Amino acid sequence: xxxxxxxxxxxxxxxxxxxxxxxxxxxxxxAARVAAIVGDLRTRRDAALLEYTNRFDARALTAAAxxxxxxxxxxxxxxxxxxxxxxxxxxxxxxxxxYHQRQRQDSWQYHDADGNLLGQRITPLARVGIYVPGGKxxxxxxxxMNAIPARVAGVDxxxxxxxxxxxxxxxxxxxxxxxxxxxxxxxxxxxxxVAALALGTATVPRVDKIVGPGNVYVAEAxxxxxxxxxxxxxxxxxxxxxxxxxxxxxxxxxLDLFSQAEHDExxxxxxxxxxxxxxxxxxxxxARLLPSMERSAxxxxxxxxxxxxxxxxxxxxxxEVADRIAPEHLELSVAEPQALAGAIRHAGAIFLGxxxxxxxxxxxxxxxxxxxxxxxxxxxSPLGVPDFQKRSSLIGCSPxxxxxxxxxxxxxxxxxxxxxHALSAAARLDGDGEDA
Numbered sequence: 383x384x385x386x387x388x389x390x391x392x393x394x395x396x397x398x399x400x401x402x403x404x405x406x407x408x409x410x411x412x413a414a415r416v417a418a419i420v421g422d423l424r425t426r427r428d429a430a431l432l433e434y435t436n437r438f439d440a441r442a443l444t445a446a447a448x449x450x451x452x453x454x455x456x457x458x459x460x461x462x463x464x465x466x467x468x469x470x471x472x473x474x475x476x477x478x479x480x481y482h483q484r485q486r487q488d489s490w491q492y493h494d495a496d497g498n499l500l501g502q503r504i505t506p507l508a509r510v511g512i513y514v515p516g517g518k519x520x521x522x523x524x525x526x527m528n529a530i531p532a533r534v535a536g537v538d539x540x541x542x543x544x545x546x547x548x549x550x551x552x553x554x555x556x557x558x559x560x561x562x563x564x565x566x567x568x569x570x571x572x573x574x575x576v577a578a579l580a581l582g583t584a585t586v587p588r589v590d591k592i593v594g595p596g597n598v599y600v601a602e603a604x605x606x607x608x609x610x611x612x613x614x615x616x617x618x619x620x621x622x623x624x625x626x627x628x629x630x631x632x633x634x635x636x637l638d639l640f641s642q643a644e645h646d647e648x649x650x651x652x653x654x655x656x657x658x659x660x661x662x663x664x665x666x667x668x669a670r671l672l673p674s675m676e677r678s679a680x681x682x683x684x685x686x687x688x689x690x691x692x693x694x695x696x697x698x699x700x701x702e703v704a705d706r707i708a709p710e711h712l713e714l715s716v717a718e719p720q721a722l723a724g725a726i727r728h729a730g731a732i733f734l735g736x737x738x739x740x741x742x743x744x745x746x747x748x749x750x751x752x753x754x755x756x757x758x759x760x761x762x763s764p765l766g767v768p769d770f771q772k773r774s775s776l777i778g779c780s781p782x783x784x785x786x787x788x789x790x791x792x793x794x795x796x797x798x799x800x801x802x803h804a805l806s807a808a809a810r811l812d813g814d815g816e817d818a
Contacts, residue, residue, distance in 0.1 A: 481748030497780035545571025628657030
């Protein structure tokens with residue numbers, strides 16, 4: 383059901399590399415199919431968007447305007463959902479807001495010795511698109527985790543795209559949009575949704591950046607349209623790595639592995655431990671608990687394809703293996719999690735201690751659950767307020783500064799053989815800026 387690896391055995395490096403390589407493999411046929419959809423949207427805009435939505439989501443819409451869900455419908459959904467769910471959404475939203483308010487950056491400036499003004503101005507993006515998956519499951523949490531950091535950043539308009547197969551859309555998703563302050567919602571999905579947001583149509587406004595997870599079609603469309611629109615990341619399948627010293631209830635760990643495996647068959651769940659007996663107990667817990675899971679078939683396929691129980695020499699080696707994986711989610715289910723965390727460089731989110739399940743981070747802890755996958759935690763960060771703000775440099779020269787810096791710039795421009803640059807910098811060396 384789930385493979386066993388030994389980090390101390392010959393051949394482990396190649397086995398681990400093979401296990402991780404699945405996430406980065408690209409399908410040339412997929413790229414061509416997405417390119418065709420993007421090209422069609424570029425030419426026919428709303429007509430193509432309507433055609434693909436009807437085809438892929440089994441709908442029978444006659445006008446693109448029918449794709450939009452208005453604010454009244456979102457408010458009605460919020461009123462319809464169970465009181466406990468509404469409370470959970472609102473409390474989670476408050477925690478996510480509180481966390482992300484601490485990420486806000488302020489503009490700053492200063493004057494140097496010559497009186498030159500230098501600084502940095504922070505401004506929010508004008509309009510962003512958030513993509514919310516809606517195929518195998520509905521994700522109101524993803525609405526909160528994408529929209530709230532954008533709202534905290536001060537984005538003017540938040541546009542949401544979410545597929546509605548068969549015309550059905552979960553009330554919790556619409557309610558979450560109301561709670562998070564989403565401005566417009568369109569029931570479109572897949573590559574066609576990304577293309578519509580990136581390029582704009584008569585119905586769907588063009589956005590400056592698209593964020594949020596999606597399937598391989600969504601990821602490929604984001605890849606192809608990057609440059610015409612900003613993106614957060616190219617997201618791969620969900621991942622969890624658990625490092626355990628053997629002291630945690632094996633049922634807890636098995637369920638933590640299930641929590642990512644149930645997303646889809648390509649998700650990855652890995653347990654690393656120096657205690658081989660504990661690996662045995664977790665494997666037994668997996669076999670015992672799996673039949674009771676609602677998504678047992680998906681979990682079983684995920685664990686068989688990309689899951690692993692890894693024995694290591696000690697926790698130091700466990701940290702080394704985890705850093706090579708650079709996982710989206712990393713649980714440190716050990717006696718001294720803070721100490722072990724100091725040995726970790728690469729992880730999207732780190733969950734500290736035996737009582738911290740990854741699922742809490744998915745829903746309500748506070749940080750966004752939109753995280754780098756497929757090893758990109760080596761260079762990328764979780765979605766947050768900085769993703770919805772941009773920086774502009776401020777430079778203002780005084781007369782004295784123009785003379786001093788102009789001479790420096792002239793010398794450097796000459797070294798690069800850029801004559802016009804040198805003349806532009808030198809033109810202000812002797813003048814006072816007034817017309818003769």
